[in-house]
Amino acid sequence: MDKSPEVLLELVERLGNLLRSEFRRAGADEQLQPVHVQALVYLTRANRYSNTPQAMAEYLGLTKGTMSQSLLLLDRRGLIERYQDDLDRRVVRLRLSTSGEQFLYDAQPQSAWQHATRNISPNRIRNAVSALRETLTTFQADNEGQPFGSCSGCRHFERLSARAFRCGLMGDRLSGPETRKICWLYEEKGGGSDDEE
Amino acid sequence: MDKSPEVLLELVERLGNLLRSEFRRAGADEQLQPVHVQALVYLTRANRYSNTPQAMAEYLGLTKGTMSQSLLLLDRRGLIERYQDDLDRRVVRLRLSTSGEQFLYDAQPQSAWQHATRNISPNRIRNAVSALRETLTTFQADNEGQPFGSCSGCRHFERLSARAFRCGLMGDRLSGPETRKICWLYEEKGGGSDDEE
DNA sequence: CATGCATGGTAGCGACTCGAAACCTTTATT
DNA sequence: AATAAAGGTTTCGAGTCGCTACCATGCATG
Numbered sequence: 498m499d500k501s502p503e504v505l506l507e508l509v510e511r512l513g514n515l516l517r518s519e520f521r522r523a524g525a526d527e528q529l530q531p532v533h534v535q536a537l538v539y540l541t542r543a544n545r546y547s548n549t550p551q552a553m554a555e556y557l558g559l560t561k562g563t564m565s566q567s568l569l570l571l572d573r574r575g576l577i578e579r580y581q582d583d584l585d586r587r588v589v590r591l592r593l594s595t596s597g598e599q600f601l602y603d604a605q606p607q608s609a610w611q612h613a614t615r616n617i618s619p620n621r622i623r624n625a626v627s628a629l630r631e632t633l634t635t636f637q638a639d640n641e642g643q644p645f646g647s648c649s650g651c652r653h654f655e656r657l658s659a660r661a662f663r664c665g666l667m668g669d670r671l672s673g674p675e676t677r678k679i680c681w682l683y684e685e686k687g688g689g690s691d692d693e694e
Numbered sequence: 695m696d697k698s699p700e701v702l703l704e705l706v707e708r709l710g711n712l713l714r715s716e717f718r719r720a721g722a723d724e725q726l727q728p729v730h731v732q733a734l735v736y737l738t739r740a741n742r743y744s745n746t747p748q749a750m751a752e753y754l755g756l757t758k759g760t761m762s763q764s765l766l767l768l769d770r771r772g773l774i775e776r777y778q779d780d781l782d783r784r785v786v787r788l789r790l791s792t793s794g795e796q797f798l799y800d801a802q803p804q805s806a807w808q809h810a811t812r813n814i815s816p817n818r819i820r821n822a823v824s825a826l827r828e829t830l831t832t833f834q835a836d837n838e839g840q841p842f843g844s845c846s847g848c849r850h851f852e853r854l855s856a857r858a859f860r861c862g863l864m865g866d867r868l869s870g871p872e873t874r875k876i877c878w879l880y881e882e883k884g885g886g887s888d889d890e891e
Numbered sequence: 892c893a894t895g896c897a898t899g900g901t902a903g904c905g906a907c908t909c910g911a912a913a914c915c916t917t918t919a920t921t
Numbered sequence: 922a923a924t925a926a927a928g929g930t931t932t933c934g935a936g937t938c939g940c941t942a943c944c945a946t947g948c949a950t951g
Contacts (some may be wrong), residue, residue, distance in 0.1 A: 501816055502811040503804075504823050505822060505877075506713075507739070508827060509709050510732070512826060512829065513713060514732075514755045514832055515752070515837075516710060521755075530935095532937075551899065553815065558714060559938075560938075561900065562939070563702075564900095564933065566901090567937080568937095569901085585898095586945085587945070587947070588898095588946095609837065614699040614829050616828065617829065619698055622825060624821045625702060625822040627818070628697055628818045628822035629709060632709065633810075635810040636810035640812060643927065679704075689777050718938090722939090725907095727907065729908075756909075756910090757910055757911080757912075758929065759910070759929085759930075760908065760910070762929060767907085768928085782928085784927065784928045785929090786928075
């Protein structure tokens with residue numbers, strides 16, 4: 498009998514708690530809750546399709562109502578900016594404000610973690626990443642959650658040339674850096690397949 | 695430039711969020727918050743030295759005041775029992791009640807996760823465990839948090855015979871199963887190597 | 892077009908979290 | 922005996938969070 502999966506769960510859970518404490522600490526000066534800090538961090542990593550309340554709520558595992566509350570607060574504090582989408586005027590788009598960026602720069606919510614991995618060989622980290630990524634994919638597939646991946650590995654991703662990319666779903670050209678951001682339209686580049694829509 | 699640590703952070707964070715959602719779902723029937731479910735799960739894994747509000751608060755990253763609130767609620771609902779320690783009457787000890795155990799049995803808060811790791815080879819899981827464990831240890835050392843490990847690997851652990859064990863710090867004899875539970879008195883066995891069972 | 896309905900987001904409600912600080916009781920130190 | 926320290930509880934106020942209801946905008950049909 499192997500209990501490794503159980504232990505892995507325990508570790509992820511505990512690291513999650515510590516990360517949460519860390520976010521709490523990072524936001525203490527500005528009276529921010531962990532979820533607020535997470536929201537700000539998310540904005541630094543989300544691509545152009547994923548900077549909406551909806552996507553954020555999915556990512557953080559909250560309802561849209563709850564998300565709306567938190568975003569209202571962040572807006573009042575001037576840490577984010579909200580603007581309407583041009584094409585669909587129901588959609589609200591989000592971006593970090595200058596002071597939001599400043600806050601993240603000062604608080605460094607992730608530094609403690611980065612520091613904690615310093616003694617682990619890149620190779621072992623990559624292995625861990627691979628195992629966790631697979632777990633995440635399976636988990637999301639089981640629970641019908643949005644996938645949230647980046648372009649490489651997405652079935653909509655198209656490479657036009659050495660340095661030009663394109664999202665086949667939305668039809669936009671993408672810059673190199675943007676292909677590494679988080680996208681909630683991500684779909685696994687499945688083998689055969691059932692495709693949606 | 696290698697961004698793997700960053701990606702690892704992202705994965706742990708996201709899995710942590712999903713786990714949290716999962717706990718929320720598991721507790722919904724009984725009107726329990728995620729933290730309540732976590733507390734109950736903790737009790738199934740804590741050894742005799744670690745079933746106190748103090749240890750639990752450390753583990754979950756909360757203050758003792760907050761912890762006290764949650765435990766009060768769990769006690770009112772009859773999911774846990776609280777009793778005084780014999781030796782130190784300041785200390786409160788906790789245990790799952792029968793209905794607490796029943797709740798965990800019914801809600802299976804961890805099943806979704808267990809299921810999500812089904813396709814990953816035991817070997818890769820063990821590697822991931824090892825990397826995360828090391829990260830956890832470093833993180834805790836950096837932040838002076840309680841270590842929270844199990845007997846194997848603890849400097850206080852003594853093996854009396856093939857099947858008899860002892861905690862050198864507290865002086866108690868321990869049963870085999872108990873040596874695999876979570877202990878907040880854990881201290882890294884300096885120098886020597888870490889081996890897995 | 893109008894009607895209907897789905898979708899993205901907001902508002903209000905109530906139960907609960909959470910840290911901070913003050914407090915109580917028991918144990919440890921001197 | 923006096924004082925300090927440690928484990929827990931209480932109280933307070935701001936905020937989370939799911940829920941339901943609600944308001945716009947967009948998208949179908951006919």
